[in-house]
Amino acid sequence: MSPNLFALLPEIVLTIAGVLVMVAEPLLPAQSSRKPLGWLAILGTALSAVAAFIQHRAVDAAGAPMMGFYRTIQIDNLSVFFHLLIASIVLVVLLASLDYFEGPVSHAGEYYALLCFGATGMMLMSCSVELLMVFIGLEISSISTYILAGFRKGQATASESALKYFLLGSFATAFTLYGIALAFGATGSTSIAVLATMLHSSNTPLIARLAVAMMLIGMGFKVSAAPFHVWTPDVYQGAPSPVVAMMSTAPKAAVYAVLLRLLFNGAPQLRGEWLVLIQFFAVLSMFIGNLGALLQKDVKRMLAYSSIAHAGYLLTAFASFQQDAVAAACFYTAAYASMNVGAFLVLTQLTGYNENLRTLNDYTGVARKRPLLSALLGFFLLSMIGIPFTAGFFAKFYAFSAALRGGFSWLVILGLLNSGFACFYYLRLLIALYSSPASEIAEPSSTRPSIAATLALAACALATVGLGIMPGRLLHLLQRSAPITLQEQPGNSASLQ
Amino acid sequence: MQLALFIIFGLLAVLGAFNLLAQKHPINSALSLIVVMMSLAVLYFSLGAEFLAAAQVIVYSGAIMVLFVFVIMLLNAGEEEHTDDSKVASIVGFPGAAAVFCLLTFVFLKEKATLGFSHLESALGGAVSNIVEISHVLFTKLLLPFEVTSILVLVAILGAVVLARKEL
Structure with missing residues (x-):
């Protein structure tokens, strides 16, 4: 196989799967179930994960990153990790939404195709070392998420969610693009390898700094870091729960991959400048996320604010130096993905397509009717608080200890203080689940989860427990993969480390 | 001129x-x-x-x-039709836009002396003509972004189909 195609293998597999879903959709009878298309998408996602794993073996055997397509993409352990993470998230979400899109929804085929294409875009972001490629990947992933957010048509919140996300998202994309254009103006290139050597020695230093700041604003929006978080609660409230499970984790993971490459490889010399911005985002996100969540009555809005807070915790890891920061941030994305996808998939099962359980009151006493699902939701909530032996504990532990080693103890103190605030609203939901219902307002959906959905929930729970009990293996792998995130032109690669 | x-x-x-x-x-x-x-x-x-x-x-x-x-x-x-203007938008919007405008103007004026002399000569060095150069870059260095744009267009078409559909 040509090295170029091999470097792009997971994306190619996913694209083919998406196209096949689109081609097969009109061949099925109009009223028949769209489940076969879902299984086709699942097969494609699983195969792309396998392809990413093969790449991992090849990279390990070669001992050096692979470059492809005129140095626009780079396959190293960092990109393989994010490929696998994104593929797993999409796989689990696909498994859980097989039944969700059974009943009243038309165009379920497009849903599966869009998930495949969206994942392709995210994977492209995580392996690209060329800002134009990052931009195209970002657009593919964002546009498919805008559409998915409005999939529950006929409900006013769904249209509001999609439209708000689209308008604000395009606004943020404009900032990213302006940043890329300014970076080109300052250095004459959009390749991260060139930025690494040229950005700090640019003739126009002010423009170089403005470029990094503009890109940070755009990316900050995509990871819903405060002060660019305003869209998050409205969008999460209106979008279908399985879609929220995907869009609160997978696109963010891809953006973190870009941020790690851009900040630690593209602009290491400007660390003093971008660190101030990152700390500002981190502190503001933690406070706005946690204090905002305390005020929420709607459970999905509460979890939206909690995702803003988690973006803040994750950004504290960036205060450290490269190796620590990369390992801690990657671990946090994986841990956050496992517990957040899990929580939203339980909500999917509890509320069904109509989402008749909304507020905290509606959730009162749900544990009596659906004891297993409630226990699972409780477990994911405990993990989000950061109770030991769950993924959330080690995620926070590594992020904060990375910040500590970077010498930012005040950031860690603020982070710990915020983790304390966070207990309140997670426990409030947990207590509501297990207290006796005051009045019968809403019934949780009574359909038993299908085998596929059970598999998906079990996978999330296992990942959360696994990362909580044996975090060492993943962390070791991440630390090993951290420093080789960039390959320069042959000859001067040593100067980068 | x-x-x-x-x-x-x-x-x-x-x-x-x-x-x-x-x-x-x-x-x-x-x-x-x-x-x-x-x-x-x-x-x-x-x-x-x-x-x-x-x-x-x-x-x-x-x-x-x-x-x-x-x-x-x-x-x-x-x-x-005009709805009641959002208070936040009218209070923050105009000063915000003005602030961004002022910031950009400040940066560009500050860098006026060196603007356009960065390293662009090396990037555009030996350009035969604009179109030759663009097509050369498009089919070598930026081949992948150029090709992958087709997926972007496909996603946009899918979106149009999904959002314009009639609910059964």
Whole structure:
């Protein structure tokens, strides 16, 4: 196989799967179930994960990153990790939404195709070392998420969610693009390898700094870091729960991959400048996320604010130096993905397509009717608080200890203080689940989860427990993969480390 | 000559953009957008980017604007209705836009002396002509972004199908 195609293998597999879903959709009878298309998408996602794993073996055997397509993409352990993470998230979400899109929804085929294409875009972001490629990947992933957010048509919140996300998202994309254009103006290139050597020695230093700041604003929006978080609660409230499970984790993971490459490889010399911005985002996100969540009555809005807070915790890891920061941030994305996808998939099962359980009151006493699902939701909530032996504990532990080693103890103190605030609203939901219902307002959906959905929930729970009990293996792998995130032109690669 | 061109068409672009926002009827807004696009095309041309100027005229002023006008006609859109303006938007919006404008102006004025002399010569060095250079970059260095754009377009088409469907 040509090295170029091999470097792009997971994306190619996913694209083919998406196209096949689109081609097969009109061949099925109009009223028949769209489940076969879902299984086709699942097969494609699983195969792309396998392809990413093969790449991992090849990279390990070669001992050096692979470059492809005129140095626009780079396959190293960092990109393989994010490929696998994104593929797993999409796989689990696909498994859980097989039944969700059974009943009243038309165009379920497009849903599966869009998930495949969206994942392709995210994977492209995580392996690209060329800002134009990052931009195209970002657009593919964002546009498919805008559409998915409005999939529950006929409900006013769904249209509001999609439209708000689209308008604000395009606004943020404009900032990213302006940043890329300014970076080109300052250095004459959009390749991260060139930025690494040229950005700090640019003739126009002010423009170089403005470029990094503009890109940070755009990316900050995509990871819903405060002060660019305003869209998050409205969008999460209106979008279908399985879609929220995907869009609160997978696109963010891809953006973190870009941020790690851009900040630690593209602009290491400007660390003093971008660190101030990152700390500002981190502190503001933690406070706005946690204090905002305390005020929420709607459970999905509460979890939206909690995702803003988690973006803040994750950004504290960036205060450290490269190796620590990369390992801690990657671990946090994986841990956050496992517990957040899990929580939203339980909500999917509890509320069904109509989402008749909304507020905290509606959730009162749900544990009596659906004891297993409630226990699972409780477990994911405990993990989000950061109770030991769950993924959330080690995620926070590594992020904060990375910040500590970077010498930012005040950031860690603020982070710990915020983790304390966070207990309140997670426990409030947990207590509501297990207290006796005051009045019968809403019934949780009574359909038993299908085998596929059970598999998906079990996978999330296992990942959360696994990362909580044996975090060492993943962390070791991440630390090993951290420093080789960039390959320069042959000859001067040593100067980068 | 170049300065005169820049002043005339730069001013025209800015005025067109303001008019676009001020007009109440969508067709008037669409027509002022054409003014903005055409003035931008002239600016590109005066900077020596002939290809970009031509593409701007053909794609934006041609294809996209025709589409806009068609949609406005098909929807039979009349005067836009004004809802009560959001308080936050009116308080924060204008100062925010002004702040961004001032920041950018400050940065560009500060870097005026070295602007355009960065390392662009090396990037554009030995350029035979604009179009040759663009096509060369498009099919070598930026081959992958160029090809992957097809997925982006596919996603956009899928979106149009999904969002325009009728719920069963």
